[in-house]
Amino acid sequence: MSNLWRGRGTAHVLGDNVPHDGGVINFRFIPLRITDPNELIPHLFDEVDPTLKTRLKPGDFIVAGDNFCCGKAHTQGLIALKALNIRILCQSMPYRSFRAATGLALAAMVQCDGITSFVRDGDEIDVDFATGEVVRLADGERRTYPGIAPDIRTMIEEGGMKGLLAKHLREHPELAEAY
């Protein structure tokens, strides 16, 4: 099981207070309520760093400072990150956004005090989201932060909101029948 919670990739380091709307994803997708990741991915971080999306690879990590994904707790940017299998490490994140990420089965380690000093933009890192250990591969330096709580890991393993809904439907098959 540890493999699911462990990964290696490139860290893309952002500052503090990166909002969801107009930060993680271009604001114009919000009122349009577009949720197709293929439309959203080309516009990740447009307003923060227009070149960042060209460096993002599946399995990479967004490393952010305080209050990542602040502002309105919309989800389109998180949907795009999830589709790319990009996970989040940040110093803090508003509860509403953390909850939205969990609902999308997107892993976020949100109490990583000082991580934007430890990890530099472009570093290759190894992360264990269960134990909270982050290793800088270039020099082997490591730090341990609070990992993702077991209950939250279970929800993510079961597929977030859709997984929970599917489980409920198996237990209540009458909900699959039209009136």
Added chain:
Amino acid sequence: MAMTMAEKILARASGLASVKPGDVITPDPALVILHDGYVETAHKILTEVGYQRITNPERVMIIVDHQVISTTPRAIEQARNNRRIGAQWQVGHYYDAGRGGHGHIYPMEAGLVTPGMFLFAYDMHCTNFGAIGAYAMRAGPDIPTVLGTGTMWTVVPHTLRVNLVGKFRPGVHARDLGFKLSSDLAAGVLGVEFDYRVVEFAGPATKSMPLASRVALCNTLTELGVINTLFPPMSPLGSAPDANWVESDANAHFEGDITLDLSELAPQVALPGSPEKAADIETVIGKRIDHAYLGACGSSMYDDFKIAAEIMRGQKVAPNVRFFMVPGTVAIAKQLADEGLTQQFMDAGAIILPPGCGPCAGGVGGPMGPGEVSISTAATNGAGRMGAKDSECYLGSPATVALSAITGGISDPRQSAFADMAV
């Protein structure tokens, strides 16, 4: 075990004797509310998983307040789809455009949300219901979980108590307090946490605060990231207290406990960006505006328009200003008409829009153009919220907005001839 008001309501809804902050519960809601903007998305998610029905549909309310006049072909299609989905799910309460009003106001007015009730709602500004002592939990993108399963996992939050003492000085309004408190919480100067906290208002000043002011205060704090706001219970319909009305125990544990003296407060504006960017109104007086707007979920009750009517009596909206007024509900719009306020506003040159969110819902009615400046009672004021992305949205109290609309620039209600009125 001593509990706060929030803990009591959450415990009862979860069938538990007591709860404490950090507990994970699955409360049973008396009502589930979603607005017209998210029905299709929720339906798509549920259909993809295989749901043809929802759990407890009789408790579900769909209420149209965002796209009231269907301003685009897509909006017309959405309205049609919403009606079809409501019928498929057999929801218990469907309030179409023109039938109820704003989803954060109408349910209180109609007695569908009552003191002590626990409910889920899609939209974060359901915190409005805390004004009567009801606990509405914002489900946001988890609303399909609530519709499908009847509940969702919920973490019991900590409560911050804010004791209100003293009286507002003339020209100062609960919305000014909301901006100032948001700003101080965000800046950390009060030494308390706010993310995912319940803010419970207590103290002598809550007793005399009318419902519209309570709503304005609950509403203004919401965007900051507090999970809820609560006042001691009251009934807008004048109903007698019953067993559902709950208040915090005297020895309940509050994570933070602060006292604010209302008499020390000056009128505020929220600078463009977000409601917590509060500034004393002196810093922006005279800023020329193109657009003004009184309404939205926090300031669209009868009392809010009464304040505007006092200020606007015998006056005209400034030639450089489009002034939109949006009553919260059909009943409020009718009351304004019955009492001659609608006539007065129209004589002044204001534009009355149908009940609902008004321009705050993404500028779908009465939007702003590039480079324009607005002052309004909107719920929030991020870039592009009411139209062009480079327009500037200031927020103020109903008094500040009405006075600014007739002077043509941001104006201090303490400086007006109406400063001694009670707001």
